[in-house]
Amino acid sequence: MGSIQLREVTKAFPKSKAAAVDQISLEIADGEFLVLVGPSGCGKSTLLRMIAGIEDVSSGQILIDDADATNAPPKERDIAMVFQSYALYPQMTVAENLHFALKLRKVPKAERIERVDEVMRMLRLKELESRTPGQLSGGQRQRVAMGRAMVREPAAFLMDEPLSNLDAKLRIAMRSELARLHERLGVTTIYVTHDQTEAMTLGQRVAVLRDGRLQQVGTPQELFHEPRNLFVAAFIGSPTINLVEAEVRGGSLRFGGHAIPVPAHARLTDGATVVVGIRPSAFELAELADDAAPRLAVRLEVVENLGDELHAIFPVDAPRVDVEGAVDVEQAGDEQLLVDERALFTAALAPRRPLAPGDEVELAIDTSRLQFFDPESGLALA
Numbered sequence: 001m002g003s004i005q006l007r008e009v010t011k012a013f014p015k016s017k018a019a020a021v022d023q024i025s026l027e028i029a030d031g032e033f034l035v036l037v038g039p040s041g042c043g044k045s046t047l048l049r050m051i052a053g054i055e056d057v058s059s060g061q062i063l064i065d066d067a068d069a070t071n072a073p074p075k076e077r078d079i080a081m082v083f084q085s086y087a088l089y090p091q092m093t094v095a096e097n098l099h100f101a102l103k104l105r106k107v108p109k110a111e112r113i114e115r116v117d118e119v120m121r122m123l124r125l126k127e128l129e130s131r132t133p134g135q136l137s138g139g140q141r142q143r144v145a146m147g148r149a150m151v152r153e154p155a156a157f158l159m160d161e162p163l164s165n166l167d168a169k170l171r172i173a174m175r176s177e178l179a180r181l182h183e184r185l186g187v188t189t190i191y192v193t194h195d196q197t198e199a200m201t202l203g204q205r206v207a208v209l210r211d212g213r214l215q216q217v218g219t220p221q222e223l224f225h226e227p228r229n230l231f232v233a234a235f236i237g238s239p240t241i242n243l244v245e246a247e248v249r250g251g252s253l254r255f256g257g258h259a260i261p262v263p264a265h266a267r268l269t270d271g272a273t274v275v276v277g278i279r280p281s282a283f284e285l286a287e288l289a290d291d292a293a294p295r296l297a298v299r300l301e302v303v304e305n306l307g308d309e310l311h312a313i314f315p316v317d318a319p320r321v322d323v324e325g326a327v328d329v330e331q332a333g334d335e336q337l338l339v340d341e342r343a344l345f346t347a348a349l350a351p352r353r354p355l356a357p358g359d360e361v362e363l364a365i366d367t368s369r370l371q372f373f374d375p376e377s378g379l380a381l382a
């Protein structure tokens with residue numbers, strides 16, 4: 001068993017104005033893989049540490065397997081934590097590192113040998129068993145850290161950015177390894193990351209946090225297609241969703257000299273101003289699209305060719321819509337784009353023909369995929 005329930009869990013550090021974790025309620029089912037994601041400082045690690053019992057809860061309740069564990073010491077929680085710093089004992093071999101976790105818990109020797117052996121086989125650590133951590137690569141060390149958590153056979157794993165010290169390729173490889181392991185073991189896992197791609201690929205459900213508050217929890221599909229607010233819309237998805245303020249007039253959405261028909265699924269009042277969200281993948285080169293699809297005539301400013309996808313970036317003559325904290329400038333990679341005051345849109349296109357900066361093209365929009373938000377509250381409009 002390993003269900004975890006959070007009831008209005010709050011953490012207020014002394015002397016800080018806002019709560020680091022603010023009344024978070026969340027239910028994690030036995031066997032579920034849940035990812036907590038959000039920008040730096042949103043409270044992910046603090047929440048995880050409270051679940052582990054290494055940080056006090058200011059108010060609220062934590063239930064593990066339906067029993068109140070709010071004030072239980074960490075070792076009574078039957079939970080194993082895996083950190084980004086591997087915290088392996090440097091003088092011990094791989095096998096000794098795994099054994100030690102069980103020795104501490106006074107597991108009899110015969111059972112220890114059996115469990116360590118099984119985990120080493122599962123994580124392909126057998127051939128490394130006599131090496132010390134200093135003789136391992138980053139990925140191998142991460143596997144040992146995982147192994148140390150696994151031999152305990154806990155009711156739940158808590159993982160705090162466990163892959164962030166690995167290079168990009170290895171991180172992706174370890175991600176699928178983790179997913180496979182979860183599939184096999186079926187142990188409840190709460191995984192913290194600031195990387196939305198990691199969250200979307202790993203999580204059966206994803207909980208998005210901002211400033212200590214839960215914004216939305218749902219499947220990756222739900223967060224991507226039905227974000228509850230502008231923050232979730234802008235935080236989830238790569239490239240980032242295109243946002244622009246539009247006026248609803250005479251059945252059209254008007255922005256930056258463009259007018260496209262209000263799609264059937266939108267219930268918008270004439271005369272209203274709304275924020276329109278257009279996923280980069282909702283664009284297509286007009287010549288490849290259905291004749292009926294509305295189009296935008298645009299002039300490309302930047303073209304990024306990724307091989308199997310092409311990102312065409314073009315300005316829209318309307319002010320940029322900023323969503324504070326949602327876009328990581330470093331991750332976006334293009335600080336230049338964020339300096340511009342105009343809205344810069346990205347279309348993710350199939351590279352059917354060469355495109356270059358300065359090209360004037362017509363792009364069709366799949367308006368059935370448009371999302372709408374209230375400009376004041378940022379909430380999605382149904």
Ligand code: ATP
Nearest residue numbers: 013016020038039040041042043044045046047194
């Ligand atoms: P990151 O991804 O950067 O680790 P995070 O989302 O995990 O960020 P936390 O580490 O949980 O965020 O921090 C949440 C907030 O609580 C931050 O504003 C942080 O400065 C504050 N905080 C964390 N630990 C303490 C502490 N011991 N005392 C005071 N404030 C703290």
